[in-house]
Amino acid sequence: MSTVSISAADVNKLRQATGAGMMDCRKALTESGGDFEKAIDYLRLKGQKVAANRSDRDAKEGVAIAMANPEGTYGIVLQVSAETDFVSKNQEFIDFSNEVATIALANKPADVDALKALKMGDATIADKLLEMVAKIGEKIDVIRYEQITDDCVVPYIHGNYRIGVLVSLNKAKTDAIAAAGRDVAMQIAAMNPLAVDESNIAPAVIEREKALAIEQIVAEGKPADMAEKIAQGKLNKFFKENTLINQPFVKDNGVTIAQYLDSVEKGLIAKSFQRVALG
Template identity: 40%
Template sequence: MADVTAKMVKELRDKTGAGMMDAKRALVAVDGNMEEAVDHLRESGLAQAAKKSGRIAAEGLANVYVNANTAVIAEVNAETDFVAKNDRFQNLVKDITVTIEENKPATVEEALEIKSGEETLSDSITNATNVIGEKLSLRRFDIVNKTDNEVFGSYLHQGGRIAVLTVLEGADEETAKDVAMHIAAINPKYISREQVSTEELEHEKKVLTEQALNEGKPANIVEKMIQGRLNKFLSEISMNDQPFVKDPDMTVGKFVESKGGTVKSFVRFEVGEGIEKRQENFADEVMSQLKK
């Protein structure tokens, strides 16, 4: 019998999308012949996930799992928003988030190699892909730690279309959740304007200067205009300066301060952000018609 190496198993998995153990068994069954192993998996119906590997998975769910002083926020993608309502997919997302918290991998690649019994996390995703019939993938995650004096706040919008995880010091979990809700709705880039880099400020100032000059404003008032517009820009991207969604009469910074707290960090995942979606999405077409 041929010696089936880890490299051979990986090559077969890359070619077929099959799970690790399925790939290993196929290679053993055909005495290590790669082409015969591919045929073996195809005949067994275990290579069907490979047909989906080129598809765009820009839908799905994000989830937050908190365990004591550690929390994980993760995004798992699918091809259509219909899958987000699938119980198997929802449970898969929850299981992935818990598995990441328990094992604390550094990268997505490391996470996919986490083993539970004889099956890796990658195998679980492949198996779910075969059952559900869509390309599924773990896109990203973040592991966040806090101290005993801090609290986590989490919020899922539309069941996980947007997920937010916050860390606050000196406030309670309800306040932290309220801040997470605000972040989900408004999507600030920073906690405070002090976090904005000098490079970003200079770039924005240059753009605003060109705008003012193109408007034909006198040079002596351009500088005052720029300062006013720059201040508006900073207030729009800095969470502490934004009107609080639950009480627009006060800023988020004032709201948190009134609760005796300080926002230490936040992570916001919006499913599919940054992924170019295909235009010819039948599911989107159907949903748009239903809404009319």
């Protein structure tokens, strides 16, 4: 039985194509009889095995990336997860994640599964994720993906890729509106509102907050007939703290976000947002 000769050039070529280690590349070529494409498949299968072996690991690190098209009418935000801060700060991992985001922005996939099925070079994003798992040895995946289409969509990335935000506004993009959108996106990153306004908070959340307020009021010995009125006051405070347009603007606590936007351009409002954060 003849043995296929694997040259150093072959190993280096496979290493450059896949990023896998030299010994892994030599073994892949040996196992595949020197066939380059089969060797790539072998490494991907190795990645699948690594991913399966690490499926119980927490992957709370990674990067959050937000992007919008030049017209500012469409944007995406996603999280590519990793297990350690060391990998999160690795430039190759960051570049890979940015490439995934760029592909998502160009193709507008409906969800994470559709995103992973898109082509990245000669393979799918799903395949490339497995190659990264094989190379780095950590659980790596796209675990969240959101998109917004609107009159003006502004992206923002906070804290060295720790938080990605998209916010949409009701007027077409101008320099002033884009700058205001960035201010609001920074507010969303910092203050983590539950919704744009009260109408977008789930009724179950409101009922729970009200019930907790009444329970607290009664426990403090207040008369039961006063509990409803006091609870409404607490609920109003909850809305002020947790709805974007009612929060005090972090750059000027004397105005709310709604008032700030209206001062930039009359009638300018925030319509929706997406916030993706690590951890």
